[in-house]
Amino acid sequence: MEAVTGAGGHAIPAARPHAVDGAHAAPGVTPAWRARLEERGLAPLARTGARYWLWIGFLLAVIGWALHAYVTQLENGLIVTGLRDRISWGVYIASFVFFIGISHAGTLLSAILRVTRARWQMSVTRMAEFITVVALMVGALFPFIDMGRVDRILNLVQFGRWQSPLLWDIFAITTYLTGSTLYLYLPLIPDFALARDRLGPTAPAWRRATYRLAALGWRGTPAQRRLLDRAMTVMMCVIIPVAVSVHTVVSWIFSMTLRVAFNTTVFGPYFVAGAIFSGVAAIILLMAVLRKLLHLEEYITHKQFLFLGYLLGAFTLIMTYFNLTEYVTHGYKMEAGVAFHFTQLMVGPFEPLFLFYWICGIGIPGLIMLFPRTRTIAGIVTAAGLVVVAMWVERFLLVVAGFRVPLMAYEPSDYAPTWVEWSILAGAFALFALLISVFAKLFPVISIWEVVEHRGPELGEAAPAAAAPGRRAPLPQRAGRA
Amino acid sequence: MSNRTFAGAVLLALLLLVALPLAALAAGSEPTSLTIAVPPSASLGQVALARVTLTDATGQPIPKATILLTAPLSFLQGSGDVVIADATTDAKGVAIAEFDIRTEGALAIKAVFAGDERYAASSASATVSIAGDGQLYAQAAGVQLPGLNTSPGAIFSPAGSGQANVGVLPGLAALWPALSGWPIALALMTIWSFYAMVAGLLFRIGAAANEAEA
Numbered sequence: 001m002e003a004v005t006g007a008g009g010h011a012i013p014a015a016r017p018h019a020v021d022g023a024h025a026a027p028g029v030t031p032a033w034r035a036r037l038e039e040r041g042l043a044p045l046a047r048t049g050a051r052y053w054l055w056i057g058f059l060l061a062v063i064g065w066a067l068h069a070y071v072t073q074l075e076n077g078l079i080v081t082g083l084r085d086r087i088s089w090g091v092y093i094a095s096f097v098f099f100i101g102i103s104h105a106g107t108l109l110s111a112i113l114r115v116t117r118a119r120w121q122m123s124v125t126r127m128a129e130f131i132t133v134v135a136l137m138v139g140a141l142f143p144f145i146d147m148g149r150v151d152r153i154l155n156l157v158q159f160g161r162w163q164s165p166l167l168w169d170i171f172a173i174t175t176y177l178t179g180s181t182l183y184l185y186l187p188l189i190p191d192f193a194l195a196r197d198r199l200g201p202t203a204p205a206w207r208r209a210t211y212r213l214a215a216l217g218w219r220g221t222p223a224q225r226r227l228l229d230r231a232m233t234v235m236m237c238v239i240i241p242v243a244v245s246v247h248t249v250v251s252w253i254f255s256m257t258l259r260v261a262f263n264t265t266v267f268g269p270y271f272v273a274g275a276i277f278s279g280v281a282a283i284i285l286l287m288a289v290l291r292k293l294l295h296l297e298e299y300i301t302h303k304q305f306l307f308l309g310y311l312l313g314a315f316t317l318i319m320t321y322f323n324l325t326e327y328v329t330h331g332y333k334m335e336a337g338v339a340f341h342f343t344q345l346m347v348g349p350f351e352p353l354f355l356f357y358w359i360c361g362i363g364i365p366g367l368i369m370l371f372p373r374t375r376t377i378a379g380i381v382t383a384a385g386l387v388v389v390a391m392w393v394e395r396f397l398l399v400v401a402g403f404r405v406p407l408m409a410y411e412p413s414d415y416a417p418t419w420v421e422w423s424i425l426a427g428a429f430a431l432f433a434l435l436i437s438v439f440a441k442l443f444p445v446i447s448i449w450e451v452v453e454h455r456g457p458e459l460g461e462a463a464p465a466a467a468a469p470g471r472r473a474p475l476p477q478r479a480g481r482a
Numbered sequence: 483m484s485n486r487t488f489a490g491a492v493l494l495a496l497l498l499l500v501a502l503p504l505a506a507l508a509a510g511s512e513p514t515s516l517t518i519a520v521p522p523s524a525s526l527g528q529v530a531l532a533r534v535t536l537t538d539a540t541g542q543p544i545p546k547a548t549i550l551l552t553a554p555l556s557f558l559q560g561s562g563d564v565v566i567a568d569a570t571t572d573a574k575g576v577a578i579a580e581f582d583i584r585t586e587g588a589l590a591i592k593a594v595f596a597g598d599e600r601y602a603a604s605s606a607s608a609t610v611s612i613a614g615d616g617q618l619y620a621q622a623a624g625v626q627l628p629g630l631n632t633s634p635g636a637i638f639s640p641a642g643s644g645q646a647n648v649g650v651l652p653g654l655a656a657l658w659p660a661l662s663g664w665p666i667a668l669a670l671m672t673i674w675s676f677y678a679m680v681a682g683l684l685f686r687i688g689a690a691a692n693e694a695e696a
Binding site: 219 | 673674676679681691692
């Protein structure tokens with residue numbers, strides 16, 4: 001049996017021929033190229049360095065602090081937050097919408113690209129699916145955190161009403177999380193088999209047992225391939241409408257309440273667009289981090305950044321369109337409360353955040369993607385970082401400014417998050433990073449078998465050299481099916 | 483004018499100043515009597531009528547007097563009587579007030595005449611025993627979606643009355659609680675049946691491995 005050496009010097013036995021079928025390899029895949037891919041893909045599973053544990057320790061410390069803040073909130077009630085009766089949704093619900101939003105792009109994008117058989121995406125689908133599952137797990141915590149009396153959670157089941165969008169949201173998110181987990185798992189099966197076959201006796205017994213169990217006895221037989229293909233096709237088709245419906249339902253939580261700022265019919269598609277916008281940005285950021293840390297430059301090249309960057313650029317225009325549609329229709333009619341809302345947003349207390357959203361979330365990313373000179377990996381990652389921050393700000397504006405419009409003739413309230421809310425928010429981001437870090441240690445972050453069978457080496461592109469940060473690869477001729 | 487005469491005039495003026503208001507007050511405190519009749523029992527959500535009769539001390543009816551109906555209410559840390567209806571007495575001293583029954587249990591209804599320049603205030607109470615349970619608020623605004631916020635029977639009701647036409651669809655009204663939320667249930671069942679199908683395919687992948695081994 002041929003053996004290659006992992007990044008940490010651990011011997012990774014060569015694949016048994018039936019784990020990932022070489023007969024289905026894409027054009028240009030040589031045994032050496034494939035062995036290198038498998039080695040790169042499985043190396044994080046075989047070796048864990050001290051820096052990883054330091055990182056995990058740091059994340060656990062942040063989560064621990066957030067738990068302390070949450071216990072403080074449980075003991076004293078929501079009075080320790082900035083939430084009051086007039087602005088009763090703040091950082092927590094804004095973050096809920098944000099995380100559900102970034103969860104959107106992962107599975108949705110992966111499914112759309114798989115359906116359209118876009119080869120370039122094969123090396124990033126796994127990361128996108130990670131983001132979906134992890135962001136859903138983190139985002140779904142926020143409504144519970146927002147509840148002053150979390151012990152009453154069962155009331156939702158006991159007294160839940162079909163008419164309530166809150167109940168619809170519970171169904172939508174649990175259905176989406178289940179579907180996304182299934183959709184993440186299916187293409188992992190051949191890679192689990194690869195890990196089962198190639199992680200030798202140096203790997204812990206629990207890990208080998210897990211991979212053996214999770215691989216479902218995968219041998220890559222024609223019958224198994226046919227069944228897996230059918231299962232993936234079903235999930236691809238089901239998960240797209242489910243993903244769209246989830247964020248539409250999240251938008252209904254707002255737009256079905258009698259509040260001036262939420263009184264709009266575009267909220268469903270606007271939320272879906274915003275979710276894809278922030279989700280694509282999150283994928284780009286995660287791609288950049290994992291590419292650098294796991295030395296995946298050969299498989300995640302400028303092309304993946306560029307295509308996702310194009311999507312990001314297109315969505316700056318779509319978000320502009322939705323926002324302008326809302327401002328013009330609301331502003332033209334100027335019903336009671338709208339003038340107050342627009343004033344507080346544009347020239348009032350929210351003006352700095354509003355300008356930040358438009359300049360850093362829409363303007364600069366759009367300009368970065370407009371000019372070829374700035375469409376480098378560094379430029380695209382910068383744009384993605386700005387979009388992620390700006391979209392959180394946009395969610396904050398949506399929730400807090402919306403609730404600040406007085407419902408009756410009283411003075412508008414103000415809302416300032418306290419240390420408890422900031423700490424819990426930091427803990428949520430730390431939990432997100434922790435789950436991604438753990439996933440990256442347990443599962444190959446690249447869908448190895450799909451890259452071997454459907455993508456192969458990017459022909460005509462000297463991958464490692466062209467993928468160097470700051471350098472721009474030649475523009476592909478056929479976007480989407482290259 | 484002698485001092486005696488002046489003192490007498492001042493005394494008379496003072497007497498008038500005191501006596502006139504007292505006379506007016508005496509006229510306003512003419513006692514009144516109030517009686518209230520309410521149904522002894524009612525159902526939650528029903529509209530009930532209270533018949534209130536206001537008479538003077540001689541039993542003569544007092545017309546054109548405002549009668550308030552109040553009921554006790556407590557909310558958070560506070561409690562007190564709230565006005566639930568008002569009516570004006572007719573020539574026979576009778577006022578008919580209509581009020582909504584919004585709480586279950588024994589509801590003490592109090593009729594109050596606040597008094598005026600002639601008649602003194604009076605009040606009377608009666609208790610209505612209220613039975614029943616259920617949600618009293620029904621959303622009227624927005625789109626009516628059968629299965630979500632309206633009865634499916636409402637589709638078949640004449641002229642959009644919103645009432646199930648049980649003559650056309652007998653038994654539908656009785657079935658309604660079981661049918662509530664059916665569009666959501668249907669959508670969820672469809673999606674989850676696909677998930678179940680995928681789970682079945684996963685089992686078959688495992689079984690196919692065993693076949694290959696065999």
